[in-house]
Amino acid sequence: MTSTAASGARSGTKGVARAEREQQILEVAGRVFGDRGFAATSVADVAREAGISKPLIYNYFGSKEGLYAHCLREASGLLIAEIERTAALGAVGVARAVATLDGVFRVLAGRTWLWRVANDPTAPVADAPGELMGAYRRRLEELAREGVGELLALSGDDDALDLDAMTAVCGTIFGSLVTWWCDHPGIAPEEMGARCERLFGAVFGPALGR
Amino acid sequence: MTSTAASGARSGTKGVARAEREQQILEVAGRVFGDRGFAATSVADVAREAGISKPLIYNYFGSKEGLYAHCLREASGLLIAEIERTAALGAVGVARAVATLDGVFRVLAGRTWLWRVANDPTAPVADAPGELMGAYRRRLEELAREGVGELLALSGDDDALDLDAMTAVCGTIFGSLVTWWCDHPGIAPEEMGARCERLFGAVFGPALGR
């Protein structure tokens, strides 16, 4: 399956150029990590699915964690970029939430495993993976906290722990909508965006349509 | 630490009676599984913390999964019982959600690791654990689906997938409130119950106070 005849091999090498091979490995790894989770995936699995040998992965990525960190960097990078892009648009409250969701759906379209990679509960908490993981979580939380603060202030609630809890809840609402979408592969990003808008509308009533 | 002098040892035995020992092991196991998760916990860990040897665990529980299943049975049993108790009270909508949360906080007070055991994402999906895990989830979902259907119908939404997604979201809202509480050990169940009521109120407005 090594298909030696593939691609116009770059200079001075036998097979595929390093950069190209790395990209290929990363795509496979992302898919496998996303499907089975970090803990349940072995490096040999990834190698087999990529049609190469295990040592090559260690050559290029150093360790299982290193490989995962690269996948995670791609996933969290895409997500953060999209979140920032939407945030810069200046919408607030529910409108921003919907817009952010919409953007995330578009970014993840066709590669939903990236979401699972970025939210893998079996991922190592230490070192590079842990830090990367924390980064976009924190950014999401910041934005959520803002919107939630507004909402609670409206009802005269200024309890710090209330804000904290509500922020956590909003984060998981966001997450569960994306996860639900990832679990329903037939649904287009636009369709899911519309669905979110509808659901928020149903909860907050037509008044908050903004 | 085996405290040979403990309890009026039952007939014909050297140390602790089986039932008593099983109980002791289960408590330690629940705590350890809850803290570190199924995957990251080794049977030897549990044995060490319980002050006994590994084979004794295999004697009594058959396998690591068997041990976990016993812990899970306790956890899910308590949770289901509480959920059913509250459901039988007949409240609906937000009122029921708040009442259920309140009950769960009371049940989990002082043993919050049971929640983590019942929601361990690293638990095996097959066999006994998987089935037990599914049971109370399904029950929770049924109840949520009911309330959500009501809410969506109010706003003229009868899309089946909308209902599905919204139910999933409500389930994670419930979960994230409990998890948040578990992560804030200083907070009393009653206090947390009040907090939930406050937060639901802030979202749905005073109108839905019922």
Add this chain to the structure above:
DNA sequence: TCGATATGACTCTCGGGTAAGTTACTACGA
């Protein structure tokens, strides 16, 4: 020949699971 790509065949550790024995106590017959 050099350097980059690539691999087969290892080593080593961890952890689930087991075989075989040891200890301490009771029951009971002589």
Add this chain to the structure above:
DNA sequence: TCGTAGTAACTTACCCGAGAGTCATATCGA
């Protein structure tokens, strides 16, 4: 009252497979 047999509780020392990580080597273009 003293063996001795029975049995439940409990442990030490092991097996074995999975999987992370490594090393010596092979292949091939320039």
